[in-house]
Amino acid sequence: MVVILNGQDVDISEGISVLELLSIKDISPETVVVERNKEIVPSDAFAETVLNDGDHLEVLRFVGGG
Amino acid sequence: MSEDIFEIGGLKLESRLFTGTGKYADDSVIAGVSEASGSQVITVALRRVDLDSKTGNVMDFIPKDMQLLPNTSGARTADEAVRIARLARAMGCGDWIKIEVISDNKYLLPDGYETAKATEILAKEGFVVLPYVNADLYVARSLVDAGAAAVMPLGAPIGTNRGLKTKEMVRILIDEIALPIIVDAGIGRPSEACEAMEMGADACLVNTAIATASDPIMMAKAFGRAVKAGREAYLAGPGAMKSHAVASSPLTGFLGGD
Amino acid sequence: MSFYPICAEYGAAPLSERFAATTEDDVRRALGKAVLDPDDFLALISPAATPYLEEMAQQGSQLTMQNFGRTIQLFTPLYLSNYCSNHCVYCGFNAKNDIPRSQLEPAQLEEEARTIAATGLKHLLILTGESRGKASPDYLDSCMTVLRKYFPSVSIEIYAMEQDEYARLVDSGVDGLTIYQETYDEELYATLHPRGPKKDFRYRLDAPERGCKAGMRVVNIGALLGLGDWRTDALITGMHAAYLQNLYPEVDVSVSLPRMRPHAGEFQPTSIVEDRDMVQIMLALRLFLPRLGITVSTRESGQFRENILPLGVTKMSAGVSTAVGGHSQDGDKIGQFDISDERSVDEMCTALRKLGYQPVFKDWEPITEPSEGAA
Numbered sequence: 113m114v115v116i117l118n119g120q121d122v123d124i125s126e127g128i129s130v131l132e133l134l135s136i137k138d139i140s141p142e143t144v145v146v147e148r149n150k151e152i153v154p155s156d157a158f159a160e161t162v163l164n165d166g167d168h169l170e171v172l173r174f175v176g177g178g
Numbered sequence: 179m180s181e182d183i184f185e186i187g188g189l190k191l192e193s194r195l196f197t198g199t200g201k202y203a204d205d206s207v208i209a210g211v212s213e214a215s216g217s218q219v220i221t222v223a224l225r226r227v228d229l230d231s232k233t234g235n236v237m238d239f240i241p242k243d244m245q246l247l248p249n250t251s252g253a254r255t256a257d258e259a260v261r262i263a264r265l266a267r268a269m270g271c272g273d274w275i276k277i278e279v280i281s282d283n284k285y286l287l288p289d290g291y292e293t294a295k296a297t298e299i300l301a302k303e304g305f306v307v308l309p310y311v312n313a314d315l316y317v318a319r320s321l322v323d324a325g326a327a328a329v330m331p332l333g334a335p336i337g338t339n340r341g342l343k344t345k346e347m348v349r350i351l352i353d354e355i356a357l358p359i360i361v362d363a364g365i366g367r368p369s370e371a372c373e374a375m376e377m378g379a380d381a382c383l384v385n386t387a388i389a390t391a392s393d394p395i396m397m398a399k400a401f402g403r404a405v406k407a408g409r410e411a412y413l414a415g416p417g418a419m420k421s422h423a424v425a426s427s428p429l430t431g432f433l434g435g436d
Numbered sequence: 437m438s439f440y441p442i443c444a445e446y447g448a449a450p451l452s453e454r455f456a457a458t459t460e461d462d463v464r465r466a467l468g469k470a471v472l473d474p475d476d477f478l479a480l481i482s483p484a485a486t487p488y489l490e491e492m493a494q495q496g497s498q499l500t501m502q503n504f505g506r507t508i509q510l511f512t513p514l515y516l517s518n519y520c521s522n523h524c525v526y527c528g529f530n531a532k533n534d535i536p537r538s539q540l541e542p543a544q545l546e547e548e549a550r551t552i553a554a555t556g557l558k559h560l561l562i563l564t565g566e567s568r569g570k571a572s573p574d575y576l577d578s579c580m581t582v583l584r585k586y587f588p589s590v591s592i593e594i595y596a597m598e599q600d601e602y603a604r605l606v607d608s609g610v611d612g613l614t615i616y617q618e619t620y621d622e623e624l625y626a627t628l629h630p631r632g633p634k635k636d637f638r639y640r641l642d643a644p645e646r647g648c649k650a651g652m653r654v655v656n657i658g659a660l661l662g663l664g665d666w667r668t669d670a671l672i673t674g675m676h677a678a679y680l681q682n683l684y685p686e687v688d689v690s691v692s693l694p695r696m697r698p699h700a701g702e703f704q705p706t707s708i709v710e711d712r713d714m715v716q717i718m719l720a721l722r723l724f725l726p727r728l729g730i731t732v733s734t735r736e737s738g739q740f741r742e743n744i745l746p747l748g749v750t751k752m753s754a755g756v757s758t759a760v761g762g763h764s765q766d767g768d769k770i771g772q773f774d775i776s777d778e779r780s781v782d783e784m785c786t787a788l789r790k791l792g793y794q795p796v797f798k799d800w801e802p803i804t805e806p807s808e809g810a811a
Contacts, residue, residue: 118226118229120229139227143237152264152265174224175236176208177200177251178383354682429494429497432743
């Protein structure tokens with residue numbers, strides 16, 4: 113199935129959780145915040161939040177800014 | 179003499195210099211800058227993780243005991259600012275937020291109206307809201323009503339390093355607004371930060387001037403001292419200054435007597 | 437919110453000590469600042485500032501010029517009624533005083549209004565004694581129906597009212613509220629107002645604020661200088677004005693400086709306010725609150741009023757009678773207080789122009805129609 117991650121299409125298997133997706137993309141979960149279909153996924157729910165086909169995901173982190 | 183403590187958002191700060199993390203040639207300098215400046219509050223932005231390349235994480239260089247002040251840069255409307263703020267809070271680094279709503283790419287001037295709207299929503303959700311706005315009395319008043327924790331008027335447009343171009347307007351805010359006034363943007367030199375503090379500003383936020391200096395760490399130290407000097411001058415209470423000599427014909431001569 | 441806690445704090449503090457402890461350094465420091473704080477204001481009211489009057493005058497006159505130009509707004513009082521149930525010991529209309537009492541009927545009011553309007557004046561101040569029964573809100577409303585035909589701007593100086601009553605008057609065309617606390621010394625106030633509704637110190641103190649909330653564009657306050665210690669009353673008047681200005685920035689706050697003068701009773705002032713004291717008060721207020729309106733009435737002599745023109749005055753009354761129907765009728769000459777400057781409007785204008793001031797008759801014209809009749 114396909115999810116849209118930070119604007120890019122990503123092919124993933126069924127039943128993948130947010131945590132697993134982050135791992136696939138080599139992103140440390142403690143350094144990011146995740147928004148799924150415009151709703152924030154609490155970090156303690158990364159493991160049990162299973163993704164669906166067509167989910168829009170935003171994975172964001174703090175960067176330098178004024 | 180008792181310590182001069184800046185109370186804001188539930189914190190008691192010793193330093194009245196807030197710093198930023200943008201525009202550094204090398205993010206690793208931020209650690210040294212933070213120490214040299216004495217700053218206890220530092221801004222960051224929120225952006226998408228770059229999926230294609232592995233970049234460093236600015237958080238690695240920010241001392242753990244600093245208060246994080248995420249900004250809503252990128253937001254062009256109140257709704258976007260609110261969304262970014264909630265995401266920032268979900269990072270788990272506290273509930274301070276600097277509201278920056280800008281839909282002007284030429285000067286990067288903030289939209290006071292949208293900022294006030296975002297402030298009201300976020301203040302109700304328990305955020306410690308520090309809104310970045312133009313030095314406008316009516317906008318500031320609406321921020322007071324909206325529940326902001328401070329008002330952050332610009333000294334000059336972002337990145338211009340032009341100093342306190344809005345000095346007189348900022349002075350009015352200091353005199354009229356009961357919230358802390360933190361001059362943010364445009365401060366290019368330590369003397370300008372000192373000037374703002376001497377006038378009675380509660381703090382200064384400096385990013386570009388430090389990040390783009392030849393020696394950011396030394397510049398950070400200078401800014402730290404400048405903010406302290408300005409604050410002490412303000413507290414000491416300047417002596418009598420004659421603005422003009424007593425001239426022309428007497429107006430009280432009719433009273434007679436001595 | 438209320439000014440009362442602040443007023444009480446000043447009342448409790450030993451102000452005489454603070455005045456005595458003020459040094460010339462404090463005064464000089466205040467004079468060097470562009471924006472003065474309450475401590476600076478206190479310094480300028482204190483005895484230590486007396487040698488600095490000329491310097492205060494130079495700065496004050498400069499500020500007045502910048503904020504108001506060389507203009508003086510003219511107005512006159514119209515006494516609608518002198519029925520009064522208060523026993524204010526210092527006042528000519530004291531309920532105990534055996535004087536003829538009357539209230540203008542519509543026809544008389546129309547004549548009085550016409551007479552005044554013929555002088556060119558457009559700002560009117562209407563006054564009554566304390567009588568809800570006779571000079572009722574309904575009566576006032578009916579007076580406004582007559583008056584707004586002749587005057588684009590009407591202020592009221594009447595008994596203290598509720599906020600919704602002020603709002604009703606605003607709807608009927610009133611744009612200004614004048615109400616004096618007489619003295620901010622609560623203990624002294626009690627002795628001066630032994631009987632009648634005006635006895636309630638706090639209700640009266642909060643009245644200007646109710647006026648602000650009700651939509652009055654101009655709110656004028658003051659103390660009757662000489663009733664109590666004039667320095668204290670002048671200080672707290674300034675703080676009251678600052679309080680209103682800060683909380684209601686959209687209101688034009690102004691202060692009157694009525695100084696005790698002879699009247700048809702036996703009360704004499706406890707403190708004497710000399711001319712130089714009046715000048716000091718006016719200048720201190722001007723420096724502390726640069727945009728404050730300052731009114732000087734015909735209690736003061738013509739000569740004095742002319743001398744203080746450059747020192748911060750912005751409004752003056754002219755062609756005055758303080759008797760009911762006194763503008764158009766001969767009978768009933770008992771006024772509320774004796775007038776020292778009896779000049780007519782024309783005479784005032786000539787005098788002002790000669791001194792380089794422009795008399796202003798009309799500051800604004802309402803563009804919205806007041807509501808018809810009672811709310």
